[in-house]
Structures are given as structure tokens and as C-alpha cells.
Amino acid sequence: MRSILKASIAAFGLAAMTIGGTSASGQALSGDLKIFLDTSNPAPRATMEAVIARFQAEHPDLNIETTVIDREEYKTQIRNFLTANPPDVATWYAANRMRPYVDAGLFEDVSDLWNEPEIAENLASTKGAMTIDGKQWGVPYTYYQWGVYYRKDIYEELGLNEAANWDEFKANCEAILASGRKCFTIGTKFLWTAGGWFDYLNMRTNGFDFHMQLAGGEISWEDDRVKQTFANWRELIDMGGFIDNHQTYSWQEALPFMVNGDAVHYLMGNFSVAPLRDAGLTDDQLDFYQFPVITPGVALSEDAPTDTFHIPANAANKEAAREFLRFVVSAAEQTEINNGNNLGQLPVNAMSSVDDDKFLNEGFAMLSTNSPGGVAQFWDRDAPAEMAKVSMEGFQEFMAKPDNLDRILAKLERARQRIYK
Amino acid sequence: MSESSLQDVRAVNGGGSWFHRNQIAITPWLFLAPGVLFFIFYVISPIFQSFNVSLYEWDGLGEAEYIGLQNYQDLYWEFVDRDAFFVSLKNNVIWLFLYLLAIPAGLMIALFLNQNVWGIRLYKSLFFFPFVISQVVVGLVFTWFYDPTFGLLNTIIGWVGLGPINVLGDERFVTYGIIAAGLWPQTAYCMILYLTGLNAVDPEQVEAGRLDGARGWKMLWHVIIPQLKPATFIAFVVTIIGALRSFDLISIMTQGGPFGSSRVLAFYMFEVALSEYGFRMGYGAAIAVVLFLIMLCFIAYFLWSMWKEERGAR
Numbered sequence: 001m002r003s004i005l006k007a008s009i010a011a012f013g014l015a016a017m018t019i020g021g022t023s024a025s026g027q028a029l030s031g032d033l034k035i036f037l038d039t040s041n042p043a044p045r046a047t048m049e050a051v052i053a054r055f056q057a058e059h060p061d062l063n064i065e066t067t068v069i070d071r072e073e074y075k076t077q078i079r080n081f082l083t084a085n086p087p088d089v090a091t092w093y094a095a096n097r098m099r100p101y102v103d104a105g106l107f108e109d110v111s112d113l114w115n116e117p118e119i120a121e122n123l124a125s126t127k128g129a130m131t132i133d134g135k136q137w138g139v140p141y142t143y144y145q146w147g148v149y150y151r152k153d154i155y156e157e158l159g160l161n162e163a164a165n166w167d168e169f170k171a172n173c174e175a176i177l178a179s180g181r182k183c184f185t186i187g188t189k190f191l192w193t194a195g196g197w198f199d200y201l202n203m204r205t206n207g208f209d210f211h212m213q214l215a216g217g218e219i220s221w222e223d224d225r226v227k228q229t230f231a232n233w234r235e236l237i238d239m240g241g242f243i244d245n246h247q248t249y250s251w252q253e254a255l256p257f258m259v260n261g262d263a264v265h266y267l268m269g270n271f272s273v274a275p276l277r278d279a280g281l282t283d284d285q286l287d288f289y290q291f292p293v294i295t296p297g298v299a300l301s302e303d304a305p306t307d308t309f310h311i312p313a314n315a316a317n318k319e320a321a322r323e324f325l326r327f328v329v330s331a332a333e334q335t336e337i338n339n340g341n342n343l344g345q346l347p348v349n350a351m352s353s354v355d356d357d358k359f360l361n362e363g364f365a366m367l368s369t370n371s372p373g374g375v376a377q378f379w380d381r382d383a384p385a386e387m388a389k390v391s392m393e394g395f396q397e398f399m400a401k402p403d404n405l406d407r408i409l410a411k412l413e414r415a416r417q418r419i420y421k
Numbered sequence: 422m423s424e425s426s427l428q429d430v431r432a433v434n435g436g437g438s439w440f441h442r443n444q445i446a447i448t449p450w451l452f453l454a455p456g457v458l459f460f461i462f463y464v465i466s467p468i469f470q471s472f473n474v475s476l477y478e479w480d481g482l483g484e485a486e487y488i489g490l491q492n493y494q495d496l497y498w499e500f501v502d503r504d505a506f507f508v509s510l511k512n513n514v515i516w517l518f519l520y521l522l523a524i525p526a527g528l529m530i531a532l533f534l535n536q537n538v539w540g541i542r543l544y545k546s547l548f549f550f551p552f553v554i555s556q557v558v559v560g561l562v563f564t565w566f567y568d569p570t571f572g573l574l575n576t577i578i579g580w581v582g583l584g585p586i587n588v589l590g591d592e593r594f595v596t597y598g599i600i601a602a603g604l605w606p607q608t609a610y611c612m613i614l615y616l617t618g619l620n621a622v623d624p625e626q627v628e629a630g631r632l633d634g635a636r637g638w639k640m641l642w643h644v645i646i647p648q649l650k651p652a653t654f655i656a657f658v659v660t661i662i663g664a665l666r667s668f669d670l671i672s673i674m675t676q677g678g679p680f681g682s683s684r685v686l687a688f689y690m691f692e693v694a695l696s697e698y699g700f701r702m703g704y705g706a707a708i709a710v711v712l713f714l715i716m717l718c719f720i721a722y723f724l725w726s727m728w729k730e731e732r733g734a735r
Binding site for chain 2: 072075076079082083100101103104105106188189190191244245246247248380385386388389393394396397400411414418
């Protein structure tokens with residue numbers, strides 16, 4: 001462990017020197033650089049402030065002003081500040097989630113950055129998520145895998161194995177229910193957690209391309225293939241696999257069920273590992289596997305939401321902003337900010353190294369080698385905002401009242417015809 | 422010297438300029454002007470702006486597209502289909518009726534507390550306490566109270582052998598659960614209004630009523646309540662306004678859920694136009710217009726009754 005740490009520090013120092021070399025060759029940056037961040041949770045906030053401090057050290061003449069806005073607040077405030085009082089750099093999310101601002105001409109086209117070899121070669125895997133209308137509108141700075149997090153100790157107690165297909169998945173669930181526990185914890189109060197379930201069930205049932213066509217409004221919600229996804233979902237619901245009253249809980253409030261051993265699985269993003277560890281679960285108790293195959297022959301695809309940096313179109317100091325974007329995606333910075341002490345997620349730069357953490361390693365391997373179907377962002381980032389809202393409400397209702405499915409799908413179909421036009 | 426300055430003063434008073442001749446008539450308008458300007462700018466003009474925006478399809482960022490009454494047509498279809506708009510409207514009506522319970526409840530508590538025993542001021546303050554704490558705190562306290570696994574409510578009904586109920590997770594109970602939370606501070610507010618009203622009750626009339634043999638309910642109904650009419654009117658106004666503004670509790674306790682069944686119009690408007698996924702400014706404005714029309718009925722009634730009162734007083 002110690003030697004790895006030393007090695008990564010050495011690598012970091014080396015890379016920092018090369019970066020220092022390249023930027024020294026360009027002209028020195030000056031003026032003001034206003035950065036708006038939505039990284040309001042303690043660890044991400046400290047990470048970002050450290051990144052900015054390192055950037056400042058390289059550009060001492062630059063006057064950097066950082067504003068951190070609460071993550072949920074940010075989602076509504078971005079509309080106001082992009083039009084009225086734009087910063088030079090702002091955080092946001094990839095894929096369709098950036099479309100309203102791209103369409104309104106509020107994000108700067110940064111395709112020039114993506115033509116630079118440094119970025120073009122090393123960030124190729126996320127290029128698609130940053131592209132709208134053939135241009136790139138920002139750079140990613142982190143992403144993370146989704147998957148089935150589970151209580152390894154309970155699996156061992158019940159003599160279960162990680163499920164590789166749908167039948168095993170259901171059989172595991174039956175065994176867990178028979179032992180008096182619930183199969184899955186989930187809190188759907190804020191809806192998006194149900195969107196994660198839909199993502200996986202639909203991608204496993206009908207494949208990535210179908211899923212993306214559905215998100216793009218090309219397929220009817222009353223299509224039989226969509227109904228098949230819900231039929232699969234219903235098998236788990238009818239079994240009583242999900243915790244009761246999930247519609248009352250946030251995702252954090254659903255964590256204790258897993259910690260106390262009342263529920264065994266959590267389909268979640270990797271950010272759930274930190275609070276589970278904080279609550280006292282050790283790596284011997286907690287493990288992770290890829291969501292199992294449902295329809296044999298459908299290529300596996302994954303959710304890997306990407307968080308991004310953008311330059312508002314009305315920014316004052318775009319030159320410094322571009323330099324900051326280059327800095328954030330550089331291999332060394334990516335290694336540093338995504339390591340276990342900071343964000344604890346996956347670096348977007350192919351040249352950076354993944355921190356030595358079992359979940360990050362497994363997740364990285366899964367996304368890079370075992371996701372041939374494609375990588376989705378997340379339901380509420382791939383589908384347009386309005387459709388995401390209506391549909392996730394429908395998913396929540398379906399999970400609580402599966403008998404209403406026909407009415408829910410009819411409602412979603414009406415919404416589709418209005419939203420996509 | 423002094424004579425000439427006197428003449429100057431007279432010249433000013435009877436002076437030639439229009440302003441000086443009409444000073445008395447103009448002055449009140451000048452004093453009113455700042456208030457009137459702000460009222461026009463911040464209250465009246467946004468009403469007309471909302472009407473205007475509701476005729477457009479607009480995401481709040483790009484170009485607005487004129488679509489006529491399309492938004493209202495969509496609302497109509499949502500109503501017919503018993504979709505979100507219907508649910509919100511229905512909940513608004515439930516709120517309006519049930520929230521009025523705060524008035525009799527406040528009156529009962531006020532009558533109960535309107536006595537002279539040792540420490541009554543402390544009791545009064547304790548009953549008034551819920552109105553002092555923020556709505557956010559009220560919402561959180563009730564959310565925990567209703568919690569299906571750890572909440573006090575389920576512990577209590579468990580003692581009498583009733584099964585656990587998930588008040589905020591069940592679309593049949595959720596609105597009533599939130600209204601109950603809202604009634605807690607609102608009752609305290611009505612109570613304080615009635616307590617001050619009760620101080621103004623004429624003891625001689627009470628005495629006269631007692632001589633005529635009125636007591637108990639008769640006394641309350643025929644002697645006390647008529648004298649509390651001004652307090653009742655104010656309590657009615659603030660309760661109606663409170664019911665129509667029932668946004669904060671819903672936002673804190675359920676976010677409009679589960680599956681949108683606790684929404685009211687104000688929250689639906691916010692969700693559609695301004696929330697994380699909301700980009701339909703025109704549609705939100707159309708909901709706001711509907712909400713405004715509902716409020717207009719009450720505003721008209723209030724203005725009319727106040728006007729009647731004024732005329733009666735003259």
C-alpha cells in the first residue's frame with residue numbers, strides 16, 4: 001500500500017513537472033477566473049478546492065474566484081447564472097442533461113480542445129457523452145460505475161453466489177426472502193433511484209440501442225418490449241423483493257436497511273460505498289457485482305454517469321477557462337482527484353491510474369472490458385428533462401402499485417407524444 | 422424689511438404655479454406614489470405578464486413560441502384524464518376545506534386558555550409555540566412522526582393493535598397527513614387572534630346574557646361569537662391564504678409524492694416551470710393563472726365584505 005502511494009506521488013510529481021513545462025511555453029494567464037462548482041459535499045468540495053489551489057500555483061497572476069453552490073440548488077440556479085451573470089467555468093452533467101443550455105447557446109463550443117491530441121487520444125471514451133450536434137460542449141472530470149452492491153457476509157451465511165443470470169438472481173432473492181430479509185433496499189422519494197432500476201432492467205431485457213431509442217422518444221411506451229421490461233421488474237416486486245415504504249425514503253435513508261442487514265442488495269452508484277463504509281461495513285462484508293444478464297445474447301451495457309466542466313458562452317476569460325479545463329483532465333490531475341482520498345471515482349483520462357480500491361478496480365474493469373453494448377449516462381441524463389420526470393414518477397408508482405401499469409404506460413405515451421413532437 | 426418677507430410668503434401660498442395651488446390635493450398622492458409604484462411593478466404587472474407567458478411555449482432560455490391557448494387545452498385534458506392537474510386541483514380543494522378546521526380549533530383553545538389561573542401566560546406561550554417555529558421544522562418533525570418504521574405515530578397506534586400505516590407514502594392519506602401538519606401552526610395562529618378578540622368581549626353583554634338565562638353553547642353562539650366577528654374574519658382570511666400557499670410543507674415532506682399524489686397547484690406550477698426537470702415556463706404560467714383565478718374569488722369576496730363593513734360603519 002505504502003509503496004503504491006509513493007509511486008503515485010512520484011508519478012504525480014513527474015506529470016506535474018511535464019504539465020508545468022507545457023504551460024510555461026504558452027503565455028502567462030492573467031485577469032479574473034470565476035469558477036462555479038456544485039461539489040458541495042465535504043469530500044468533493046475539498047478535492048475541487050485543492051485542484052484550484054494547484055492551478056493557482058501554476059498561474060500566480062490569475063485571480064481565481066471560486067463559488068460553491070449546493071448540489072441540488074445548483075440544478076435550478078444554473079439557468080439564472082448562465083444568462084445573467086456567467087462564470088468562466090461551471091460544473092454540470094453530460095449527455096442530454098446539457099442539451100437545453102447547448103440549444104440556447106449558453107455553453108461554449110470546446111471542440112477545439114477535443115482536437116488537441118492530449119485530449120483527443122486520452123478522453124476518447126467519453127467523447128460521445130460530451131457531443132451534441134457533432135460538437136463537444138465541455139470536458140468530463142469524473143465518472144463512476146453503477147452495479148449491485150451486496151452484503152457478502154450474508155451471501156456466505158446463506159451459501160449464495162454472485163448471480164450471473166436472471167434465474168440465479170431471482171433464486172438468490174428467494175433464498176434471502178426465506179431467511180426473513182428483504183432482497184433490495186431502495187429509496188424512491190426523489191425518484192431517480194427508480195430510474196436506475198429501469199435503466200438496468202431495460203438495457204438487460206432489450207439492449208442498449210433500444211434503451212437509447214426509448215430515451216430519444218422513438219419507441220412507444222406501450223410497445224410489447226417495454227412491457228416485457230416491466231414484467232421482469234414485476235417479478236421482483238411480486239416476490240416482495242424491495243423494502244416496504246421505499247417511496248418515503250431518500251437514497252441515504254435507505255442505507256440503514258443494508259447496514260443493519262435487513263436488506264442485502266443495493267443497486268446504486270459507487271458513491272454509496274463511502275457512506276456504507278462510514279456506517280461500519282468492512283470490505284469483507286460489502287461487495288459488488290455487475291447486474292446479471294436477463295435476455296441471453298443482449299450485449300451488456302452499463303450506467304456510468306459523468307460529471308463535467310463547461311465554459312459558459314458569455315464567459316469573460318475563456319482563455320484561462322480553457323487552460324483550466326486542460327488542467328483538470330490531465331492525467332496527473334485525474335489520478336489525484338479521483339483517488340480514494342478525494343472523489344473515490346474513476347478518472348476519465350486513459351493515461352491516469354485508478355486508485356487501488358476494490359470497488360474502483362472492479363468497476364473500471366467492468367466498464368472497460370465487460371460493457372460491449374455501450375455506456376449510458378443515466379435515465380435522467382439520457383432522456384429529456386420532462387420525459388425523465390414524468391417517467392420516473394411512473395416508475396415509482398409502478399413499484400408501489402404494479403397493477404396500475406397500463407394506466408402508467410398510457411400516461412407516459414401521451415407525454416412522449418407531447419414532449420418529442 | 423419684515424413687511425417684504427411677509428409678502429413673499431403670501432406670494433408663495435397663493436402663488437401662480439399649478440403645484441402650489443393644488444398642493445393639498447396632490448400631497449396624499451405623492452406620499453402614496455412609492456407604494457403604488459412598487460405595487461404596480463411587483464404585483465399588478467407580473468399578473469399580466471403571467472397571462473402573457475401562458476400563451477407561449479418557452480423553456481426559459483431560448484426563443485418563446487406563441488401557441489395561443491394550447492397550454493390551457495393541455496390543462497383541460499389533464500383534468501379530464503385525472504392526471505397531475507386534476508390531482509393538484511382536487512388537493513387544493515381538500516386543503517381549502519380542511520384547513521378551515523384551524524378556526525374552530527383555534528377558538529376552542531382560546532376559550533380554554535381565556536381564564537386566570539397561575540402560570541396561564543406560560544400555557545398560552547406553549548400553545549402559541551408551533552406558530553413561532555419555521556414551517557420547515559414543522560415539516561421535518563411531522564415527517565419523522567409519520568415515519569413508517571421508526572415514527573412515533575406507528576408506535577402509538579401499535580399499542581392499540583393497529584397495523585403500521587405509511588401516511589406519507591400512501592396516496593390516500595398523504596394530503597391529509599400534510600394538512601394535519603399544517604393545522605398545527607395554523608391553529609396556534611387562529612388561537613392568538615381569538616385570544617386578543619376575547620379581551621375585547623364586552624363583560625356587560627355577557628352579564629346581561631347570563632341574566633336572561635343564557636349559558637354554555639347558547640352563550641357562546643349568541644353572545645360571544647358575534648362579538649368575535651372581526652377576529653373570525655381575519656382568521657378566515659389568513660387561513661384561506663395559508664391553504665392556497667401550502668407549498669413549503671409539501672416541498673419538505675413529500676416533494677409532491679408519492680407519484681405526484683400530494684401536489685397542489687402551487688407546487689405543480691413550481692415543478693413544471695422552475696424545478697430540476699422543469700422547463701415549461703408557459704405551462705407553469707397557465708397553472709399560475711388558474712391559481713390566480715381561484716384566489717380572485719376569495720379576494721373579491723374579502724373586498725366585498727370589507728366594503729360592506731365600511732359602508733355599514735358610516
